[in-house]
Amino acid sequence: MAGKALVVIDMQYDFCPGGALAVAGGDEIIPVINRLISDHEHVILTQDWHPAGHSSFASSHPGKAPFEMVEMPYGPQTLWPDHCVQGTRGAELHDALDRTNAELVLHKGFHHEIDSYSAFYENDRTTPTGLVGYLRECGISEVVLCGLATDFCVAYSALDAAGHGFATTVILDACRGIDLNGSMAAMNEQMKAAGVTLV
């Protein structure tokens, strides 16, 4: 299946039950994702990878609580509990995830002052991760996405992929969402409007 890449978003302990920013049922999708991994020739994994004290953490904003919003120089930003801190167990990819077939593990969110939901562009919407260039150089024109969380990192990655002309599919059975203030419905609508195929 040349020309098509599976991008598995943030299958890390902190997004699974028991983790710092647990997504309900986050670990249930691992067997489904492992089947997708064995079916794809090109497999890319992403890893949310924040320095301690990252600007997206509520703990870095005195008086603010997780899930509140703040205004960053690049626009509104949701604040999160401390999660996926570089080098911690919570930042590790889940051991049950089949990594043998992965050709690239992409870290994102490592700039202290900028969060990064998308695997392609950070939340300032201008700082690239390099993934567009990687995929193009590998001759990939089709992107299939799964992982955590549907309404944040998966959705923003899908919007960027579609916006860069990749034929983009999200496998909803292989995703779980956070659903903050209706974000699940809102992001599903945005993905559909952008031409992302939801299956």
Ligand code: VGL
């Ligand atoms: C994510 C919030 C903060 C995600 C990452 O993987 O969806 N969400 N960091």
Ligand code: ZN
């Ligand atoms: Zn994060």
